[in-house]
Amino acid sequence: MGAASVGPEGRKVRCAKCGHTWQQYRVPERAGAETRMMDDEATELRMPTRDTRPIGGDARGRGRGGRRLPVGWIAFGVVVAGIVAGGLLARAAIVDAWPPSARLYALVGLPVDPPGAGLKLQGVRSEHRVENGAALLIVEGRIVNDSDRERAVPKLRAVTLDAEKKPLKSWTIEPSQTGLLPGEVAIFQSAESDPGAAAEVMISFEGE
Template sequence: MKLTCPECTQHFSVPDNAIGPKGRKLRCSKCGHQWHQTLEMLAQQKAPKPEPAALPAAAESAPADSGEEEVVPFGRFGSGEADPDAEPDPAGTDEEEDQEGVFGAPPIPRGRMPLSRPPKTRSKRLIAIAASVILVVTLGILFGARGSLVAAWPPIDRLYATIGLGVPVIGEDLVIQNVAAWRKTDGSIELLIIKGEIRNPTEQMQTVPTLAGKLTGTQGDIMQEWLFRAENQVMLPGEKTDFEYELPQPGADAAEVTVTFSERALGGGLGY
């Protein structure tokens, strides 16, 4: 069958089954005009036209102009050129969906389809690498500076202990026990004598850290602090060692003595 563009009157040859009972939307490949083609419109186009008036004799000798332009087939039919003389496919007469894509200018699409874009794999890979680097650096800081972090904020030690990275406490495997303190006068000098024991309850040999003494007054204020050493610096499993320190001029308000382990090194001239 032949179709004519209502806008530019361009003619096209299409298979007879190209226009279904409901018609279809077309686009002219020449001028781009869009219209809804129906079988009724084809019937109107095929209606006989009134014969033109007789021309003078001189005009009759001239080549007759049929009024029809050259029939231009659609640019594509399937994967090849249009074949106006081909037999129509009876199987697709009533299936309008099978006719899309047969024209040089395809029918108007029913919906706008988004253009597919290649996945941004490179950007995702860079983001993943950057996140991994940040995670490793953060974990390194948290692990390497855990001692400083716990000292600044002691409650965070619970978090480290939960994940098995608790901050080791100096002398945590040793026990300070039997601490006693009393005043003593040596001539005109009053002394505070502090004695006690350190026990190694583990099955490994332990190094005894520096000891730190603290004297607190009746109001809870710290009166004096000092460092000293135990009698033995290395202890075998289950072994005990003694410590003793003489503090001069403790003061009348001295009320309590505390002995703990210290990470600080003992300076010269201090200790026992």
């Protein structure tokens, strides 16, 4: 049945096989186009949502082939940096404990005051004695802090020389104090046995 025979108001029709009757209306000419449009919209609604994550990435932002630095290595770097910083800030104390390290600091452009800087030796004297049949060399004196700040007091090195200025014997002397404020004084004394034919004694700060 054509759309023109139905009319704008529709018409009553009857099925030739079963005798059923109904009111038939004209089908709009654009019904097919509208149906297709609805089908397209439904198809678009059924399309899956696109994944907006970067290709090859993950939720934490790590790219394909990317590697995170292990926490252990980060901690190791922090420790090393702390050791280096501590070595720079406390280099004076390190040199006092190990005088040869002063040369290492000097090589990298960080000179340190030599052992005994700001200190003076005063009243140094030596004397030969015999006690209980044993020959002794008594050495004594004072250490004065002649600077305007606190100074560490290093150990002393004693060296005996013969009449021809040749070294005979050397030993270490412990001062009475390991640190001196400005103007303070420390003393030292040593009794060395079997000094030999010592004609002279040289006293210096160890590491000079």
